Amino acid sequence: MDLSTLPYVLSFLLVMIGVYCVLSNRDLIKIIFGLSISGCGVNLLFVQLGYVRGASAPVPPLGATVVDPLLQAFVLTAIVIEFGLTMFMLSLAMRVFNATGDTDTRALRRLQG
Amino acid sequence: MIALPLMIVIPLTGGLVSLLTGSSRRALLCLLAGVGCSMGASSLFILRETWKGEVLIHRIGNWQVGLGLGLISDAMGSLVMLIILSLALLALVFSIDEARGRALSKLHSAVYFLVAGMNGVAMATDLFNLFVFMELSAISTCVLVAFLGGSEEIEASIKYVILSTLSGLFFLVGIVMIYDRVGSLNLGAIGMFLRQQGADAALEFAMLMVLIGIGMTSAIFPLHTWVPDAYWSAPTAVSALLSGASGKVGIYAMIRILHQSVGLESFRAAALLPWLGLATALFGSILALCQTDIKRLLAYTTISSNGFSVVLLSMQSMVGFQSLVLSIMNHATAKALLFMSAGCLVHSFSRREFGKMKGAWTLMPGICIAFVVGSVADIGGPSLGFLSKVYLFLGLIETNSIALVVLAVAILITAAAYLRVIQSMISSEPAFISPADLPILMKVPTSILTLGCIALGMAGWAILGASKTVAAQMMDRLVAITAMLGI
Numbered sequence: 001m002d003l004s005t006l007p008y009v010l011s012f013l014l015v016m017i018g019v020y021c022v023l024s025n026r027d028l029i030k031i032i033f034g035l036s037i038s039g040c041g042v043n044l045l046f047v048q049l050g051y052v053r054g055a056s057a058p059v060p061p062l063g064a065t066v067v068d069p070l071l072q073a074f075v076l077t078a079i080v081i082e083f084g085l086t087m088f089m090l091s092l093a094m095r096v097f098n099a100t101g102d103t104d105t106r107a108l109r110r111l112q113g
Numbered sequence: 114m115i116a117l118p119l120m121i122v123i124p125l126t127g128g129l130v131s132l133l134t135g136s137s138r139r140a141l142l143c144l145l146a147g148v149g150c151s152m153g154a155s156s157l158f159i160l161r162e163t164w165k166g167e168v169l170i171h172r173i174g175n176w177q178v179g180l181g182l183g184l185i186s187d188a189m190g191s192l193v194m195l196i197i198l199s200l201a202l203l204a205l206v207f208s209i210d211e212a213r214g215r216a217l218s219k220l221h222s223a224v225y226f227l228v229a230g231m232n233g234v235a236m237a238t239d240l241f242n243l244f245v246f247m248e249l250s251a252i253s254t255c256v257l258v259a260f261l262g263g264s265e266e267i268e269a270s271i272k273y274v275i276l277s278t279l280s281g282l283f284f285l286v287g288i289v290m291i292y293d294r295v296g297s298l299n300l301g302a303i304g305m306f307l308r309q310q311g312a313d314a315a316l317e318f319a320m321l322m323v324l325i326g327i328g329m330t331s332a333i334f335p336l337h338t339w340v341p342d343a344y345w346s347a348p349t350a351v352s353a354l355l356s357g358a359s360g361k362v363g364i365y366a367m368i369r370i371l372h373q374s375v376g377l378e379s380f381r382a383a384a385l386l387p388w389l390g391l392a393t394a395l396f397g398s399i400l401a402l403c404q405t406d407i408k409r410l411l412a413y414t415t416i417s418s419n420g421f422s423v424v425l426l427s428m429q430s431m432v433g434f435q436s437l438v439l440s441i442m443n444h445a446t447a448k449a450l451l452f453m454s455a456g457c458l459v460h461s462f463s464r465r466e467f468g469k470m471k472g473a474w475t476l477m478p479g480i481c482i483a484f485v486v487g488s489v490a491d492i493g494g495p496s497l498g499f500l501s502k503v504y505l506f507l508g509l510i511e512t513n514s515i516a517l518v519v520l521a522v523a524i525l526i527t528a529a530a531y532l533r534v535i536q537s538m539i540s541s542e543p544a545f546i547s548p549a550d551l552p553i554l555m556k557v558p559t560s561i562l563t564l565g566c567i568a569l570g571m572a573g574w575a576i577l578g579a580s581k582t583v584a585a586q587m588m589d590r591l592v593a594i595t596a597m598l599g600i
Contacts, residue, residue, distance in 0.1 A: 015286070021557055022279065028271070035278050039528060042285045051294055070180075071292070081248045085278050088255060092271050099264045105271075 007048035013043030028093040028103040039082040046075040056059060114162070116155040117171040117184040120194055120232045123152050126264050128225035131218050138209060141221055148225070151203045156198050159190040166586060167483045168596040183299075186237040187277055188583045191439065192206060193235045193365050196445045197358045199227070201228045203558035207453055208350035210552035212260070220260055220352070224354065229252035231362045238597040240288050240323075241300040243366065250359065251277040257351045258343045276339050277329060285324025290319035296463060300374035301597030304590070312380040320380045331363025333423060335392040337416045341400075344412035345465075349456025351410060356415040357449035361441050363423045369435075373593035377429060387427040391413065391519050392419030398526040407455045407467040407534060411448070414491065414527050418444050421523075425515060428508050434584035436504035439576065443490060443497040446569060450487035450562040454480050473538040477551070483563045488531035492524055496570035500577055503525035 021034025038085050050071030056063030076098055119346055127148040134140035162169055163186055171184045186194070186306055205224055230250030237243040243346050255277070259270035294316055295306045329336045344352040377383040397417030404410040418440070425437040457480045474481045489495070493502035502524070509517040529561065569576065586592070 015282070019279070022275065031275060033281075036274065038279070038282050042282050042289070045286070045289050051290060074288075077241070078247060081245065081281075082278075082446070084252060085248070085274065085281075088252060089271070089274050089278075090444060092267055094276065095259075095262075095267050096264070096271070 007044065010047070011041045011044040014038065014044060017041075025106050028089075028096060028105055031105070032093065034088045035089070036086055037076075038078070043075050043078055043082075046071050046078065114159075114169040114171050116158050116162075117169060117236055118173065119185055120152065121184075121229050122233070123148055123155070124225040124229040128222045128229065131221040131225060134218050141209065141217060143218050145205050145221075147204065152198050157575070158192065158525065159186055160188075160195060163188040163191045164582075166582070168586075168592060170596055170599055172599050182242050183238040183597070185238050185585050185596045186236055187593070187596070189365065189368075189587045190235050192438070192442070192583065193361060194232055196233050196361065196442070197228055197235070199447050200357045200445060201454070202226075203449065203561060204350040204354040206554055207353070207456065207558045208348055208552040211221060211348075211350050211456060212348050215260070220257070220348065220351075222258070223253045223256045224351065226250075227257065227359075231239070231358060234362050234366050237369075238300055238599070240300060240303070240370075243370075244284055244288060244326075245260075246282055247284075247326070248277075248333065249364075250362075250496075251281070251330070254343070254355065254359070257355075258347045258546065261346065262346060263346075265455075267345040267393065269339075269346035273339040273343050276336070280326045280329035280336065283322045286356070287322030287326065289320070289321040289518065290315055293321070300370065301594040301595060303598075304374040304594045304597070305573055306375065307379045317380050317382060320375065321382045322385075324382060327363060327367055328389075331360055331367060331421050332416050332422070334389050334396060334420070337393060337397070337419075339343050340416055341409050341412040344415065344452075344594065345406065345408045348407065349452055349459060352412070353449040353456070356411065356452055357445040360415060360419045361422075361445055364426065364437075364441070366585065368426055369593075373427060373587070373590055374597065376590070377427060383427070387424055387513065387516060390420045390423030390427060391516055393417065394523040395420070395519055395526075398530065399522040401530040402526055402528070402533070405468055406465050407458065407470075408414065408452070408465060410467070410530055410534065411451050411455055414451075414530065415448055417523055417527055418448070418491070421520065425505060425508075428512065430508055430512075430587060431584060432504050432508035433456070434587050436501045436508060437581050438580040438583050438587075439497055439501035439504065441502055442569060445465035445565045445595070446562060447487045447490035447496075447498065449558065450483060450490065450566055453559045453562060454483040454487060457551055457559055458484075461551055462482070467534045467537050471537055471540050475541075479556075480551070480559065481535075483559050484538070485505045485535060486566055488528075488535070490566050492528045492531065492567050493594070496566065497573050497576060499570075500573050 018034045018038025022031050025031055040058035052065055052067050055065040055067050058066040058069035093103050127144060133145055159169060168185055168187045173182045201224060203222055208220055227250050230246045230253060233246030234243055237246055255270050255274045257265050258273055291303060295303050332340045344355060371377055394417050397413050397420055401410050401413035422437060425433045454514055458473060459465050490498045493499050506517060
């Protein structure tokens with residue numbers, strides 16, 4: 001097996017595990033975990049696309065080949081955004097816990113789309 | 114052009130400053146006036162420059178093309194930003210009395226951030242930049258939806274935040290795959306690449322992902338479920354802003370990505386788009402008819418009108434774009450007006466079911482007239498909406514007669530939904546509760562929007578002429594691509 005496809009497979013797996021987590025769980029905290037796992041999968045995809053084997057870091061003095069710095073800038077931004085969203089979701093989950101004493105989404109069925 | 118980044122920087126600063134004011138009404142009004150004047154000036158300046166047919170470009174930090182980020186604005190973009198600004202100002206004034214006693218400065222701060230995000234989406238030339246601004250507006254929307262703090266509001270906010278995080282992740286996957294193929298995320302470069310090489314399987318998949326991400330923000334059919342809950346839960350002033358501006362920004366981003374950059378003919382998933390639009394229009398109107406809650410009804414009609422916009426966008430013809438320009442202007446004013454008059458009714462009756470608002474016509478005729486003006490404009494009665502509907506049918510009559518019939522049915526059902534509300538307003542049964550007095554700061558924005566709606570209708574033919582120039586500029590893909598490349 002070609003080892004170079006391994007990171008793709010890994011990040012695909014991570015995204016799928018996260019999505020499965022979101023769809024199959026009824027607990028808010030676990031749903032938030034699922035979203036974070038998916039986010040990690042996507043971030044991993046970013047990082048490994050920019051990676052070039054044997055290349056140096058994109059700081060002077062530059063080597064013959066450097067890894068793609070643009071993708072690393074992207075991934076930093078994406079991580080910060082995910083962090084903000086996760087914090088916000090956790091604070092909402094805390095509000096739900098304070099109101100119902102539980103983080104079960106089945107308690108949240110009052111709005112019908 | 115320095116005016117372009119100002120449209121993002123000013124509301125961001127306003128958002129930070131309003132957190133410092135500590136809910137003093139006078140300080141918030143002063144801030145509002147300051148932000149309004151400075152943004153209004155730069156927005157009008159952008160409009161004046163783009164009206165000459167130019168596309169304004171700003172390269173952030175003067176980075177070379179392909180490395181740095183850019184902002185552009187054409188005539189349509191500046192129109193969208195003007196709509197965002199005016200609706201946001203009216204909504205902020207409206208919210209001062211609506212959300213009395215709550216942490217008003219936080220509400221205002223979130224609205225300012227939302228405005229910054231939406232303006233960013235309207236100007237971004239880079240897919241990643243667009244994603245960042247989309248997330249900025251999504252987070253501020255979540256905060257606004259949860260603002261009233263009851264358990265229903267929290268539930269709506271949770272639904273929205275989970276859906277938007279997931280679709281944001283899909284969008285990111287699409288972005289990564291496009292970057293892998295094209296080697297750039299500049300929308301102009303992507304457009305050039307796709308036109309020369311066409312889309313392979315990976316790019317097809319990536320475009321589908323992008324479509325999911327952007328379809329969430331503009332509430333396209335399978336991804337519309339968050340809208341009724343969110344609009345129902347948010348303070349009405351915010352629902353007016355979300356309905357009038359946020360959906361339109363999503364549609365404008367779709368035009369930017371799917372028409373101006375990628376081109377609908379270059380990937381296969383685009384063939385789904387008109388049908389999704391039709392389904393959105395029809396489902397939205399049918400579900401609106403089933404509602405008993407006035408804000409929920411308006412939310413469903415918003416979904417329906419977004420469906421109309423998607424059908425128009427997928428026509429990719431001059432007539433279609435002209436109708437799109439007209440309908441965006443019309444819907445923005447009409448929907449905001451409807452939500453604000455509904456907010457006034459909800460405020461004075463302290464009920465949300467319109468069945469309980471009997472006798473409203475005799476008690477508060479002004480607000481009811483505002484509601485009627487809004488609904489007539491929205492369904493395309495004698496107003497700007499009429500012209501946009503005429504052009505819609507002119508465009509469809511030759512190309513897609515099924516769509517024509519479906520949309521006509523959707524309009525009729527929407528009209529029936531509005532009639533149900535108006536019927537219970539005029540029914541003479543005495544009200545059980547005497548309505549509370551409306552504060553002046555809620556009346557003023559509603560009357561301004563009513564007058565604006567009527568004025569747009571009166572100036573319809575003049576606007577029709579202007580819409581031709583705007584649509585022609587929007588249609589011209591080559592100009593858009595060179596502008597996005599920053600050349």
